[in-house]
Amino acid sequence: MEPDSLPTEVILTHPRQSLGRVQLDWTPQPGNYLDFEGKTYAVLERRHRYQFKSGRYRLNTIAIYVQFAQRPAEKTLVEGRWVIGDATCSYNAYSEIIRCAVNPNGPCESCRFYEKDE
Template sequence: MEKNLLPTEIILTPARQCIAKLNLNRRLQPGNYLDFEGKTYAILERHHFYQYRVGGYRFDKATLHVQESKRPEETSLIGDRYVIGNANCRFNARSEIMRCAVNPEGPCQECRYFELANN
């Protein structure tokens, strides 16, 4: 096994069913999307597990709690991360998981609630 691969379990929420055990070469964060076996999943949570071995604790595995989802078509870049929808709108949640409170399903284009945010 390569040194940089992370043993990771993919757990489908809310059923709490393990759908895969993979060795990933990157650390996926909540708000990212994962394509697996022809389906797209939104990553909701990430947990790390450690095991005590001689000399101290060592990383054992990670779990990703996911939900089947489709990738958002509208995203905005804020700093180094992408958020769903138009981040210039006052009502945008500036989140990788939720668009906004008034129009969560979108789209942002031609939304009747759009107001320019006061930055």
């Protein structure tokens, strides 16, 4: 079994419950979005589960902890990674999960707190 096709358990963080298992052809990272059973979730955390077999540990499954989310319409590419919102604003968190402290739900376009980052 290839590492990128390992069974992945999808776990909702609040209320804590397993949503099920899925075979993914990509490695989910925190900040990525996952469409699962018709809903969109943000990946918050990824954990590896190992099994001791034949005298060594082998990666057995992956568990990802998610929360319900909507894909952000505004994204900016910063140093090779996507961040939510307008990265030219001084309040931008430069995060894949949260936009900023003053206007976390956005949009950045008409935000009254926008300040050009210098």
